[in-house]
Amino acid sequence: xxxxxxxxxxxxxxxxxxxxxxxxxxxxxxxxxxxxxxxxxxxxxxxxxxxxxxxxxxxxxxxxxxxxxxxxxxxxxxxxxxxxxxxxxxxxxxxxxxxxxxxxxxxxxxxxxxxxxxxxxxxxxxxxxxxxxxxxxxxxxxxxxxxxxxxxxxxxxxxxxxxxxxxxxxxxxxxxxxxxxxxxxxxxxxxxxxxxxxxxxxxxxxxxxxxxxxxxxxxxxxxxxxxxxxxxxxxxxxxxxxxxxxxxxxxxxxxxxxxxxxxxxxxxxxxxxxxxxxxxxxxxxxxxxxxxxxxxxxxxxxxxxxxxxxxxxxxxxxxxxxxxxxxxxxxxxxxxxxxxxxxxxxxxxxxxxxxxxxxxxxxxxxxxxxxxxxxxxxxxxxxxxxxxxxxxxxxxxxxxxxxxxxxxxxxxxxxxxxxxxxxxxxxxxxxxxxxxxxxxxxxxxxxxxxxxxxxxxxxxxxxxxxxxxxxxxxxxxxxxxxxxxxx
Amino acid sequence: xxxxxxxxxxxxxxxxxxxxxxxxxxxxxxxxxxxxxxxxxxxxxxxxxxxxxxxxxxxxxxxxxxxxxxxxxxxxxxxxxxxxxxxxxxxxxxxxxxxxxxxxxxxxxxxxxxxxxxxxxxxxxxxxxxxxxxxxxxxxxxxxxxxxxxxxxxxxxxxxxxxxxxxxxxxxxxxxxxxxxxxxxxxxxxxxxxxxxxxxxxxxxxxxxxxxxxxxxxxxxxxxxxxxxxxxxxxxxxxxxxxxxxxxxxxxxxxxxxxxxxxxxxxxxxxxxxxxxxxxxxxxxxxxxxxxxxxxxxxxxxxxxxxxxxxxxxxxxxxxxxxxxxxxxxxxxxxxxxxxxxxxxxxxxxxxxxxxxxxxxxxxxxxxxxxxxxxxxxxxxxxxxxxxxxxxxxxxxxxxxxxxxxxxxxxxxxxxxxxxxxxxxxxxxxxxxxxxxxxxxxxxxxxxxxxxxxxxxxxxxxxxxxxxxxxxxxxxxxxxxxxxxxxxxxxxxxxxxxxxxxxxxxxxxxxx
Numbered sequence: 001x002x003x004x005x006x007x008x009x010x011x012x013x014x015x016x017x018x019x020x021x022x023x024x025x026x027x028x029x030x031x032x033x034x035x036x037x038x039x040x041x042x043x044x045x046x047x048x049x050x051x052x053x054x055x056x057x058x059x060x061x062x063x064x065x066x067x068x069x070x071x072x073x074x075x076x077x078x079x080x081x082x083x084x085x086x087x088x089x090x091x092x093x094x095x096x097x098x099x100x101x102x103x104x105x106x107x108x109x110x111x112x113x114x115x116x117x118x119x120x121x122x123x124x125x126x127x128x129x130x131x132x133x134x135x136x137x138x139x140x141x142x143x144x145x146x147x148x149x150x151x152x153x154x155x156x157x158x159x160x161x162x163x164x165x166x167x168x169x170x171x172x173x174x175x176x177x178x179x180x181x182x183x184x185x186x187x188x189x190x191x192x193x194x195x196x197x198x199x200x201x202x203x204x205x206x207x208x209x210x211x212x213x214x215x216x217x218x219x220x221x222x223x224x225x226x227x228x229x230x231x232x233x234x235x236x237x238x239x240x241x242x243x244x245x246x247x248x249x250x251x252x253x254x255x256x257x258x259x260x261x262x263x264x265x266x267x268x269x270x271x272x273x274x275x276x277x278x279x280x281x282x283x284x285x286x287x288x289x290x291x292x293x294x295x296x297x298x299x300x301x302x303x304x305x306x307x308x309x310x311x312x313x314x315x316x317x318x319x320x321x322x323x324x325x326x327x328x329x330x331x332x333x334x335x336x337x338x339x340x341x342x343x344x345x346x347x348x349x350x351x352x353x354x355x356x357x358x359x360x361x362x363x364x365x366x367x368x369x370x371x372x373x374x375x376x377x378x379x380x381x382x383x384x385x386x387x388x389x390x391x392x393x394x395x396x397x398x399x400x401x402x403x404x405x406x407x408x409x410x411x412x413x414x415x416x417x418x419x420x421x422x423x424x425x426x427x428x429x430x431x432x433x434x435x436x437x438x439x440x441x442x443x444x445x446x447x448x449x450x451x452x453x454x455x456x457x458x459x460x461x462x463x464x465x466x467x468x469x470x471x472x473x474x475x476x477x478x479x480x481x482x483x484x485x486x487x
Numbered sequence: 488x489x490x491x492x493x494x495x496x497x498x499x500x501x502x503x504x505x506x507x508x509x510x511x512x513x514x515x516x517x518x519x520x521x522x523x524x525x526x527x528x529x530x531x532x533x534x535x536x537x538x539x540x541x542x543x544x545x546x547x548x549x550x551x552x553x554x555x556x557x558x559x560x561x562x563x564x565x566x567x568x569x570x571x572x573x574x575x576x577x578x579x580x581x582x583x584x585x586x587x588x589x590x591x592x593x594x595x596x597x598x599x600x601x602x603x604x605x606x607x608x609x610x611x612x613x614x615x616x617x618x619x620x621x622x623x624x625x626x627x628x629x630x631x632x633x634x635x636x637x638x639x640x641x642x643x644x645x646x647x648x649x650x651x652x653x654x655x656x657x658x659x660x661x662x663x664x665x666x667x668x669x670x671x672x673x674x675x676x677x678x679x680x681x682x683x684x685x686x687x688x689x690x691x692x693x694x695x696x697x698x699x700x701x702x703x704x705x706x707x708x709x710x711x712x713x714x715x716x717x718x719x720x721x722x723x724x725x726x727x728x729x730x731x732x733x734x735x736x737x738x739x740x741x742x743x744x745x746x747x748x749x750x751x752x753x754x755x756x757x758x759x760x761x762x763x764x765x766x767x768x769x770x771x772x773x774x775x776x777x778x779x780x781x782x783x784x785x786x787x788x789x790x791x792x793x794x795x796x797x798x799x800x801x802x803x804x805x806x807x808x809x810x811x812x813x814x815x816x817x818x819x820x821x822x823x824x825x826x827x828x829x830x831x832x833x834x835x836x837x838x839x840x841x842x843x844x845x846x847x848x849x850x851x852x853x854x855x856x857x858x859x860x861x862x863x864x865x866x867x868x869x870x871x872x873x874x875x876x877x878x879x880x881x882x883x884x885x886x887x888x889x890x891x892x893x894x895x896x897x898x899x900x901x902x903x904x905x906x907x908x909x910x911x912x913x914x915x916x917x918x919x920x921x922x923x924x925x926x927x928x929x930x931x932x933x934x935x936x937x938x939x940x941x942x943x944x945x946x947x948x949x950x951x952x953x954x955x956x957x958x959x960x961x962x963x964x965x966x967x968x969x970x971x972x973x974x975x976x977x978x979x980x981x982x983x984x985x986x987x988x989x990x991x992x993x994x995x996x997x998x999x
Binding site for chain 2 (some may be wrong): 378
């Protein structure tokens, strides 16, 4: 019976996803579909909270409920809920079929929670597939937009290849250990012997597969096109949710199964981290499209999180979790603004931000806050997140890596401030007027309520996570103890 | 009390944001009223400040993020308290000066108050995490103040300022973290780390360098200074006043509050480097200032020059040189805002130029304003009896027994400083009012009858009179002048505040 209680969130999500389709068939109302999806996520969050109290494993640890899975499940559900919230005006304007959109969104979130709630490689892989297949469709939801179709196709092809890579690595590990459970793999890897090299190869295949999913350089090439072409709320879901889900699997698999090989993979993740953040920041600097810039910025941010993998201490793990949480809110808030701007100007250029400081001061002010958070300037959660990551690096004696990270932060100020500059500084009369003329007469002048709400929630969370981090840190402390098997 | 001091402007800033943006006079008065709160608090604290105590006073301490060892920890001593006086006063005056700003008054005033919260917070924080937050909070409003209300190259200057100082401060952050781990105390408490950490000299050197980078950019120490002239020249007057008066001191304050007490071995080891950099700042700043045609740029470089004295005072580590360095910080915190006020507003509003060649004979055109400009210049060049002299004098006297060679060269800087100030005054204040200054012919501010020009070649005659000092401008000048004279004539007022804390600092440095 307890087994069923533990899997309740997943069951609820499955039922909810189907219910969205039913509601869509019964009543052709977009609001109702969105509402059903939102309710499903809320109820699932409650179930996650309830399940967390009886932590443990079910079905030979196909499913596990621990601090780590609870943390990530909550993160995914909140992400999904915020996406539902600000996507509604977008879905309506772009004439996306709401029933499909919201049911797929729920299934994608289901896939994410599965990835975080298992210690079995097969289930993790299943979760990833569920997440991915839904995402391929979601990315192509703008049927009249060739960019969207291209994004969908690219994502699908790369995704299929990633699956194959992961599956191959998985089969090698199965060959070595005779099991797909992380604990069993860890025991097998720890023994060493002639099979160790096979295990290592398996591990590298997993690293590459997850590297694709988190868009780490050099496995990132799909990310800018996909994030750019996908509908804006979907891009937000992919950046804030899918990447976090991939990180959840990455963290768990490497820290549990490959703990005995930590010295090997830490060095590799160090290289990946440095390459990823530096490349992402450098290329983001020259972008003119808002979504493309955010895509490269997502690559750079993945690089920061990878610093935690490079450091590889329990403290670094909790820093990564904190950062992923803070980052999700920054991304969702920013994409709420981009989605709003794209209602009237479909190209999502950075120049769409021009004069926003004058036209809608409070939106502009909150956007500044989010940008500060991306750069890592107080008083924002982005600062606290970087602080914890840097702290973990310095504590492990990797001061040089911390310095690389802070230099990257300073570089990133260049493009994040590009948005701020456009909102406030380029507001001189001439450009202001042309920007105003380009804007649709009235549609752009006020932000739809759901988007307002999503933006305010994200911005508030960004500040509150800094001001009152202790509860979150305590929670992360629990999440991280699960993984405290490191040498 | 200190929390009220720090957060009153922040509350003011939020109140302003909620106010309608059309009633400009009301917005200005509200901002001014909120900026008076910290000033009042500082004055009350001044009466209660115990100059016999070495340690921190008015301490407030609450656990914040206990699992990491971060607290909300405020307090002041003789080193930080004078900075509060300067900050509170100069902010109020800068807001008063900015009454002339007509565009986006609400945003501007809200940012000024936010800036004040950041600056005050830096000087009262005794926890590294808190300190860093306030340190960075200062960046953002200043970026907007330069970027929105600045001169023609404002965007460039603003982003340059932002990225330079951001880079400096994030490297400083790494230094702070290194300090946290090397000390092994599990706390971000500045005092505890300074007191209990027994750091190996090598660790100290590295941490000193990391912190140095952060502070040096703010000071700014040559060669990290290139953002400063751009920022100063482009910033609106209120911004320049705060930038020169307070922001630069955050860097030197960092040396006094963090680097020296916490890393005494490194401080001793790097003394000669600090001294040499100080002298380079003095001489280089003065030489470049001399070459400037733009009055504001000249004042900006003179700031670089003056901050060199602080470094020199720190290098020598004698009671008198350390007190001298602090004295220069306070004194420059009063004089440079006044200089920028005259260069950027009083003179500029009349003559519509900042070019030295385009102004002349201001003594006859606007006698009172010109006299006050001369006063500020004399204070800045270090005329005895004014605070600038006292600070430089103490620095030199205190440094001489330890680093005489540097003093010999540094004194040369004083000569240069006197030279370019006098030259500047000669060019803009004196001369024949009837002689045309280049490019000045169409000065819109010209008032009164055309002069009976003796130069027949000039069809349009230049104005003989310009409007003289206004009441508001007098109000801005008076408190600065009063303190400049007070600290110049009775330096003991300040020294009494400094001395116990400097003694405590020197005890840590190995009792000289």
